[in-house]
Amino acid sequence: MDVVGDVRLPPRPQVPTRPVQLPPRPPRLLGRDEMVAELRARLAGGRSQPCVVAVHGLGGVGKTSLALEYAHRHLHDYQLVWQLPAADPAVLSAAFARLAALLGLRDTVDAADPVDQVHAALAARTEPWLLIFDNAPEADALRPFLPPAGPGHVLITSRSGSWPREQGLELPVLEPEPAVALVLARSGQDDAAAASAVVAELGALPLALEQAAAFMSETGLALGEYLDLLHDQRAGLLAQGQAWGYEERITTTWQLAFRNLAGTSRQAIALLRVLACYSHEAIPYHLLLSPLEGRTARELFAEDVQRQRAYGRLPGSRVRLVREFRPWMSAVAVLQELPRDPLAINTAVGALRGHSLIGQPVEGTVPVHRLVQAVTLDQLAPHEQQRWRDAAAVLLESVLPDDPTRVAAWPRYALLLPHILAALTPISPGMDKTAQYLGASGDYRTARSLFREICEALTAKLGAEHPSTLTARHELARWTGELGDAVAARRQYTELLPIRMGQLGAEHPITLTIRHELARWTGELGDAVAARRQYAELLPVSERVQGPEHPNTLTIRHELARWTGELGDAAAARDMYADLVPIRERVQGPDHPDTLAARANLAQWTGQAGDPAAARDQYAALLPIRERVQGPEHPSALINRHELARWTGELGEAEAARDQYAALLVVRERVSGPEHPDTLTIRHELARWTGELGDAAAARDQYAALLPLRERVQGRDHPDTLMARANLAQWTGQAGDPAAARDHYAALLPIRERVLGPQHPATLITRHELARWTGELGDAVSARDQYAELLIRREHASGADHPDTLTTRHNLAYWTGQAGDAAAARDQCAALLRVRERVLGPEHPDTLITWHNLAYWTGAAGDGVAAREQYAGLLAVRERVLGPEHPDTLTIRHELARWIGELGDPVAARDAYAALLPLRERVSGPEHPDTLTARANLAYWTGQAGDPVAARDQYAALLPIRERVLGPGHPATRTTRGQLAYWRERA
Structure with a gap:
């Protein structure tokens, strides 16, 4: 079933009662x-x-x-x-x-x-x-x-x-009178006529008036003197062909301010010039200037050259190196002009504030108006502008954390992001690291966009097949895939492979890595057979070239095990991981992340192989190790918590699973953000287990809220988005609207066929669910025929013994019975049971479900005695494998009680349901649909046992609960209403 999960959100933290963020009030706005x-x-x-x-x-x-x-x-x-x-x-x-x-x-x-x-x-x-x-x-x-x-x-x-x-x-603009009053008030002078002339010359533009008045106040220049300078400067600007306008007048004022600062604070001018190269809002000047403290400008430049060399950005020839870096090396001189120690920095900031060239500093950041930035740089010749841009880039590169994938580094990258985009070129190492940060933190779309820009820039500068360009293309392919476009990712890796093979050889580690990625995205496209084959072919090459215990070789073994499992052989995948774990422990150490990943996959495929209890226990044992080694909020530790919750639920503890996901959601939102893809996955799972607890309507509503987030964050065609649509359809049906569920799946099918392909497992699951809800709407014959068609597709895509193929056979048998041929359904279940016992094992959950259905259709075919005996035998196995209070065990008790009654002993049936009901209430909750079904059957067999009055009263008590929980139009509610009428007549 195409279901994962989602959630009721926990309460938000306490919010300040009166949040306010405003700059100071303008003094005497006239x-x-x-x-x-x-x-x-x-x-x-x-x-x-x-x-x-x-x-x-x-x-x-x-x-x-x-x-x-x-x-x-x-x-x-x-x-x-x-x-x-x-x-x-x-x-x-x-x-x-x-x-x-x-x-x-x-x-x-x-x-x-x-x-x-x-x-x-x-x-x-x-x-x-x-x-x-x-x-x-x-x-x-x-x-x-x-x-x-x-x-x-x-x-x-x-x-x-x-x-x-x-x-x-x-x-x-201001009227003349308040404009003159503004100039006089701000400049502290009383020459109204001169002030009026200044207002006229500046066009009563408030910013120009404020700037002029601030300059006069700082310098002591008289209004008349300022007016003379203004006339001189304006003439020069007009001579350059600029029309009378905003930038002209402001530029005039700033030129005068620059001239004054040149004689009093050259460090302030230098600071303004470097600030002009960043984004205008909240420039973290203390952080950006911190590399200068304790290091010389030449040392900073040398470090930057090393960064460029490490990222392959330097030209090959020494002549080209000198030619390209000669202008850049001149940035050393401008770096030496900047203030270095806190006192010098604060003095320079104060000087700039005194001329209103920057905004109010706040917690080590300062805003600079974008026009101030533009005019500041425009005062310089083009080659001088470039020197300052290079200096700003060196400073910015120096404060970027080396590992952008570390969660601890993300706040700094977020703080610097607008300045990175403004100050760095696409070929800079910092831009590469920023793209990595964006991808690691969940913004796959922007990561892909940046790597596309990086690829284009490197192609233009170094060539399409330069190693640096190819590395960037590798990353572009990676984030293209993570964004959900597995087709493009595989195509891009396919294009890279022959180039790398031609440059490095077929067995170079980089070439093998591309083959690894190509196999991965082939599998993600739904071709698990090809993925496993590619990894199987890659493994002996890696063993020969890198060694059988090289970490890269072990990673290939890891992936080979995964795709073996995805092909349906969970037991083989489990065994392969069991073999891999001790090698990882010996080669890389028991606490190495790769070792822990192998342990996690061992747990995963142990559960998939039919042992959810062992899977849960293995994840529970792994969690404290990951928290100790990687930290309690590391993504891997949070994924471990995710899987622990999942297998707790698979064990039948739906309430515990829901609660674990609810607690995990709070952590995910704080660590990764409320719209990170991994956070949305937790919401998905929380919704699922909310539904599994019996509240299908709430699950439906949670998926409905999740879907637009998936569409906006990951795109309408991303596999996760399509999964959310599938689960919305699923829980819409479970909430009592099978027609809407069928229509949702019908609309989803062509999208999945277009995006994933007609044979992709998710596409086939959509066909599976479309057939199911067609049947639930009452068209059992169409459902049977759709499953028959799907079975052919399954056998062709995955093989006759694949678990998904066997599930299709299971459902074909069910709808064959629902279409009126109970004997054929019984025979199909009998044949399927033997296959499942051979492929999955006699006690695998899916095998036990087939046994359950065999008993059901045996009874429906007229052999109630055999049905009762099969349920009795199955109950003993369920109790031993899953426990006496697992929901699936209780379902077998439910069916056994039914056949006891159908075989003529209504009193024993009534007593069996009376014993079952408190178990259902304790395990699933008093309003879970299964609990309400047990109440309905208790009422029915109470009436059949000769007590119509008690039956009437029990149905009367049940009806309002079903109306409230399921809705008045739900089929189960309508059945209860009919039974109440029936027993009222007989009471």
Whole structure:
């Protein structure tokens, strides 16, 4: 059955009652009272949907100041007020991540998009909130980030005027009077005429006025003197052909500021230049300058050269090396100009703050307006700009952790991500490491995108078959596959293989690694036969070239065992892993990750081979070792917890499994983020075990909530997304809507055929379930015919003895019986039982299920005595193998009681059900469907035993429970209603 699982979410952590993130209130915002009032009027809308106002206008006109003034004036009207930087989608997503963490939705910075979580939290609030999206590029870019619901207000600032008429509010420049007042107040002077002239020259643009006044205040320059300089500088700019506009006037002001700083703080200028090379928001300047402390610039440069060499980015010839690195080596000089110690850094920051060239430092970070950055670099000649860009890249590369796959390194990568994207080129080692971080942390899509850029850049610089390019192509193929496109991954590895073979030879370790990956993705595409064959062919080559106990050789043995199991021979896979574990322990050590992985797979295939108790125990023994060696929150330790929960459930302890998944979900969300693929898998499993506990409707709803997350995070055609769709269909049917289940599977089948292929196991499972729900809708003949067709496909794809083929035979027998031929169903089950005993073993769970069905159809074919004897024999085996209170054991007791009654002893049947009911209530819960079925049968046989009054009362008590738990239209509820009417007539 195509089922995995999902969950009820645990309570969120306590959230601050009044979250606020706002820069300081603008000091004496002049001339904007009417606009603040207009904002208030525009935002005073209804509470069902957020009211949106987009303040737009010329850059520097004071849009952000207006928004802040409004927010501070009306701060107490909202229960949440938060400003978000909206110019760059990546930075905006990171800001949503911080807000999500504050709201208790996520506890670590992660590459996954938190926008939906914040939207949901805002929609759930009952008190007003205010979001400010600052410096948004335009309406289409911002639309995905706007909250769709909730009693809140959204205030946008943007230069773009392309906003809907009902949302847009254009902000003009200041009127002359408040503009003059602003200049006089900020500069501390009283020459109104000169101030009026400055306002006219600057076009009453608030940012230009503020900057000019700050410069005059810092330098003591008089208004008239400033005006003279302004005239001189403007003439020069106009001579270059620039029109009168925003950048022209601001550029003039900054040129004067640069000239003043040149005589007072050259380190401040140097700091500004290097900050201009990064993203404009929250630049971690203390972190980025930290490599300079205790090391010379030449030492830093030498380390960077080593990084370039390690990543194969250096040209081969010495002449080319010198030619390419001569301009880069000039970055050494600019690195020497930067402040190094904390006192010098803070002094330089203070000087820049004094000229309003940077924002307010916060916890070692500082924002720099993007126009300040642009003008700062524009003051330099092109070759000088490149020197500073190279210096910024060296500093950034120096603070990137070496191993981007370590969970502990992820917060720093998340902090630096916007600056990496702004400052590093695709061929830099840091960009390669960043792509690895994104993939390891679950953002497969961006990892693949970055590696595609890296491949293109390396191809252009070094050639398509340069070793560095081929390594990048290898990674591109890897993350293409992890994103769910196994077809493309296999194709890309297929293209790489002959190139590597031609360069390195057929038996070079890199070539063998590509063969390994090619085999893996062949298997992931559903061709387990080819995957096993490829690994079987690869193994002797690796043994000869690298040695029989080389770690790479052992990895091939590991994969050969896996695909042997995937082909249906779980016992052989188990035995192969049992042989591999002691070799891993001896060669690599008992605590090596590869050894622990082998132990985990041994547990997995032990369970698949029919021993869930041993699988659970092996995972339970492995967990403390992984927690000790790798850490309790390492991905491998969390996967171990996942499997421990799974096999606990397979043992019949569905409630314990659900609780374990619920606890694990909290950890996954904190460590990996709420939208990491592994986190979504835990939600999947939590939903499954919620359903297995009897709440099919809740399982259905949880899959319905999970599906859009899978689609957005992993893509609509990713195998995990299709699995979520399959489970939504499954639990929709289990919740009493077989028609919808059939339709879901019918819609899913062509997608799986297109994405995975018509013979992929998941595609065949979809056909299996489509046939099942066709039968559940009452068309047993069609179900039988579909299973007959599917059996041919199964035998062709997997072989006659594959467990999935045997499952299809099992279901064919069932629907043959349901179509009216109980004798044929009995005979098919008898034939299947012998095969399952031979292939799986006489006590494998699937073998015991076939025995169960044989007994059922024996009785249905008219031989009640034989049915009762078969159930009695099966009960003893079930009790010994699974335990007397396993749900499957209780099901056999249920059937045995039925046939006791059918054979003419209703009193004994009644007593057997009376004994069974408290067991069902204790094991599965009083409202589990199986418990309610036991109550229904107890009522039935009570009536058959001659007590219609008690039967009536028992059905009367059962009916409202089934109506509440299953729904009034569920088939079981309708049956209960009919039985109640029947026994009322006879009471």
